[in-house]
Each structure stands twice: as structure tokens, then as C-alpha cells.
Amino acid sequence: MKSLKVMEKFDGGNFHLWKFKMRMMFSKHGLWKFVDGNATIPYDEDQIIDYNKKMTKAFALLCEHLTDAQLAHIQYYENVKSAWETLCGVHQAKIIENKFFRRRFFTIKMHEGEDLLTHINMVKVLADQLRSIEVKIEKKDM
Numbered sequence: 001m002k003s004l005k006v007m008e009k010f011d012g013g014n015f016h017l018w019k020f021k022m023r024m025m026f027s028k029h030g031l032w033k034f035v036d037g038n039a040t041i042p043y044d045e046d047q048i049i050d051y052n053k054k055m056t057k058a059f060a061l062l063c064e065h066l067t068d069a070q071l072a073h074i075q076y077y078e079n080v081k082s083a084w085e086t087l088c089g090v091h092q093a094k095i096i097e098n099k100f101f102r103r104r105f106f107t108i109k110m111h112e113g114e115d116l117l118t119h120i121n122m123v124k125v126l127a128d129q130l131r132s133i134e135v136k137i138e139k140k141d142m
Helices: 015-028 045-064 068-074 080-092 094-107 116-132
Strands: none
Touching: 015 045, 015 080, 015 116, 045 068, 045 080, 068 080, 094 116
């Protein structure tokens, strides 16, 4: 029997990881181009029907993976690209997060008695959070 992997609905926490998971899900279903705006509207009537179905499917997938509180941000949008950009804008707040995470990343210290692996994982989490808001972190910084 095959086990089903269920992705939790996004509730406002850990946006960068949820965003990655969603991008992988859209890619798996061949729908990422509708989210990032690279899908071109076809001229053929049959292709337009298929395009609209895929656009609707992408938007539905996005909505299925949001809690009601997050749906409130996008409930009046009509396309997945605008909804995605709104969610990114709400949750990435680049300027504030950039300063906060950079400061936290470059000042993190291992506390006495703290497990080394736990500390290394915390540094990696902070680096991932910075990358998710498009701040360049090089290996030498870690």
C-alpha cells in the first residue's frame, strides 16, 4: 500500500520552506510556468481551453495549501501569479527580514553546553532563510 504524503497548509510560519515545497509541487504537475508568469497564452482555441484548465488547477493547488487566514490575502485575485506574488510580498518583507536575519546570522554564538550539531543546524536554517529572501551567503560566511 502506498503512503500518501500530505503537505500541511501554510499558516504564516516558515514561509521559505513552504514556498520551496509549493514550487516543487507546481513543477511536478507542470504548472510552475503559470505561477512565475512564463506561460504564454496560446492562439488555438483547444489550447486556450487547456491553458485555462492548467491556470485554474495551479490556483486551486495554491489555495488548497493555505489556511483561511492566508487565503484572506488572495481571495479576490483571479490568477495564480498575482496571488503568489502577494503572498511573497506579505511574507518576505525583504528589507526588515534582511536586516534581522543578517544580524542574527553574523552574531550567532554557540552557547555553553549546546550540542554542536544543534548549533550547526541553526546556522544552516538562518542561511536558508537568508537565501529565501535572496541574500547572498557564501560558504566562507558559514
